[in-house]
Amino acid sequence: MLDDFFVRALLVGIGMALVTGPLGCFVVWRRLSFFGDTLAHSALLGVTLSYTTEINMALSVFVISSIVALILLKLQKKTNLPADALLGLLAHSSLAIGLVVIGLLATIRFDLMGLLFGDILAVNVNDIAVVWIGGAIILMVLRIIWKPLFASTVNYELAEAEGMKPEKYNAIFTILLAAIIAISIKMVGLLLITGMLIIPAAMARNLSDNPNQMVIFSIIGGLLSVFIGLFASLEINTPSGPSIITTGLILFILSLTKIKKKSQLNN
Amino acid sequence: MTQQNQTLVKLENAGVLVNEKWLVRGVSLEIKKGKIITLIGPNGSGKSTTAKITLGLYKNIEGRVEKFTNKIAYVPQKINIDWTLPIRVNDFMNLTSNLKKEEIETALETTGTPHLKNKDLKSLSGGEFQRVLMARAIAKKPELLVLDEPVQGVDFNGEIALYELIKKISDTLNCGILLISHNLHVVMSKTDHVVCLNGHVCCSGTPIDVANNEKYQELFGKDISKILSVYEHSHDHIHKIDGTIEKKEN
Numbered sequence: 001m002l003d004d005f006f007v008r009a010l011l012v013g014i015g016m017a018l019v020t021g022p023l024g025c026f027v028v029w030r031r032l033s034f035f036g037d038t039l040a041h042s043a044l045l046g047v048t049l050s051y052t053t054e055i056n057m058a059l060s061v062f063v064i065s066s067i068v069a070l071i072l073l074k075l076q077k078k079t080n081l082p083a084d085a086l087l088g089l090l091a092h093s094s095l096a097i098g099l100v101v102i103g104l105l106a107t108i109r110f111d112l113m114g115l116l117f118g119d120i121l122a123v124n125v126n127d128i129a130v131v132w133i134g135g136a137i138i139l140m141v142l143r144i145i146w147k148p149l150f151a152s153t154v155n156y157e158l159a160e161a162e163g164m165k166p167e168k169y170n171a172i173f174t175i176l177l178a179a180i181i182a183i184s185i186k187m188v189g190l191l192l193i194t195g196m197l198i199i200p201a202a203m204a205r206n207l208s209d210n211p212n213q214m215v216i217f218s219i220i221g222g223l224l225s226v227f228i229g230l231f232a233s234l235e236i237n238t239p240s241g242p243s244i245i246t247t248g249l250i251l252f253i254l255s256l257t258k259i260k261k262k263s264q265l266n267n
Numbered sequence: 268m269t270q271q272n273q274t275l276v277k278l279e280n281a282g283v284l285v286n287e288k289w290l291v292r293g294v295s296l297e298i299k300k301g302k303i304i305t306l307i308g309p310n311g312s313g314k315s316t317t318a319k320i321t322l323g324l325y326k327n328i329e330g331r332v333e334k335f336t337n338k339i340a341y342v343p344q345k346i347n348i349d350w351t352l353p354i355r356v357n358d359f360m361n362l363t364s365n366l367k368k369e370e371i372e373t374a375l376e377t378t379g380t381p382h383l384k385n386k387d388l389k390s391l392s393g394g395e396f397q398r399v400l401m402a403r404a405i406a407k408k409p410e411l412l413v414l415d416e417p418v419q420g421v422d423f424n425g426e427i428a429l430y431e432l433i434k435k436i437s438d439t440l441n442c443g444i445l446l447i448s449h450n451l452h453v454v455m456s457k458t459d460h461v462v463c464l465n466g467h468v469c470c471s472g473t474p475i476d477v478a479n480n481e482k483y484q485e486l487f488g489k490d491i492s493k494i495l496s497v498y499e500h501s502h503d504h505i506h507k508i509d510g511t512i513e514k515k516e517n
Contacts, residue, residue: 028351029351031351147363154354157319158341160323161323162363163339164363210355211353213353
């Protein structure tokens with residue numbers, strides 16, 4: 001069964017959606033979508049590193065993304081620049097460095113399109129293992145840190161005052177984000193991974209009135225995007241990663257008709 | 268059961284310097300089990316800062332803070348709940364603890380808000396939100412309770428009832444309470460110890476001591492300070508939290 005490229009793609013997509021669902025909710029709640037983008041952009045550098053040193057790609061992307069996240073934390077403490085300017089600085093400079101390094105490695109042939117947009121139809125059994133094992137670890141850690149992380153998301157000071165150690169759990173969450181980017185970069189590419197995190201969660205927000213519900217809807221939205229997107233890509237021959245994201249967008253637009261309790265905000 | 272008079276937190280000469288400006292400096296105070304300490308002072312005098320020092324929210328402080336308990340509940344001055352986060356009162360009650368359904372309901376009843384249990388947190392009015400914050404803190408059964416202006420947005424009768432409630436909490440839970448209030452005259456009769464701040468400790472002592480203190484009178488004006496003693500009379504009725512009045516049983 002695993003011989004079939006389409007089955008492999010489905011398996012990887014399901015594994016990803018199960019993880020991006022809950023993580024994406026936190027990305028939306030904590031307003032980290034640009035942060036996710038920055039980590040994803042820096043992933044290109046990680047990919048080039050893996051080509052030059054022959055380290056596993058997921059591992060090198062994870063290491064580079066984590067380093068960029070740490071640099072960001074340091075810069076935030078040291079400078080007076082607003083977070084979005086720092087994020088832009090890191091995102092584009094790490095992307096640029098990545099491209100420069102690719103240029104220097106003229107001897108190696110790069111599938112740049114594959115890196116930017118992913119190629120979920122080209123995954124092998126190894127990739128499935130990376131996504132499922134890595135994903136299981138991410139979900140397990142997220143389950144353990146859920147309570148303090150959620151508390152610090154609602155209110156940092158309250159969480160800190162009541163002994164939830166928000167700084168520690170925010171850092172762990174950042175590492176989880178770097179990890180999901182690392183394991184899914186090959187499937188949806190560095191330009192689309194943040195979409196996979198945010199779009200199902202945004203759709204879920206429209207349909208939920210409590211956090212647990214939003215997580216569940218977010219997972220369902222991600223799974224539907226993968227199923228429909230992949231089948232569409234097979235049937236009408238569209239690129240697979242973008243088809244998944246486009247499906248997510250369509251689900252989001254449908255969810256707009258069912259927005260919960262928005263009216264209360266307006267009066 | 269721990270003993271009465273046990274110290275929960277002790278501040279010694281505590282101060283915070285932010286952007287080369289002292290928010291507050293030289294604060295010493297001690298919060299004990301079963302006692303209510305009230306911080307008063309004008310805007311910007313360092314009341315909230317002192318509360319945050321007590322809670323350990325500042326990393327670099329001058330002086331010393333010694334904490335002898337981890338069972339802490341905090342009612343901050345304000346909380347902004349982001350629209351991106353769907354959260355009901357019920358979820359919020361469990362934010363930093365794992366409470367049983369009955370515990371949540373009892374706490375909400377104490378602050379007169381059981382009907383809000385399944386409401387979206389963002390749909391609450393200022394006063395309702397304040398009571399939910401309070402209920403959440405009580406439900407935790409803390410040893411130390413820090414209340415930063417807990418009566419904001421609560422109407423006057425509700426305000427008195429909330430202060431009665433604070434006194435009741437202190438008695439029943441036997442916890443230490445650090446209370447910040449701008450409404451001096453209402454809060455005073457329930458307080459064991461008052462610290463008057465104005466960037467530093469301006470004066471401290473029992474409510475009567477402070478009210479009679481010259482520095483205090485200078486800070487607030489004689490007229491306001493006179494009101495203090497007025498409220499110290501005993502009630503023959505109870506203002507319930509929903510605003511109704513009930514005869515006190517003897």
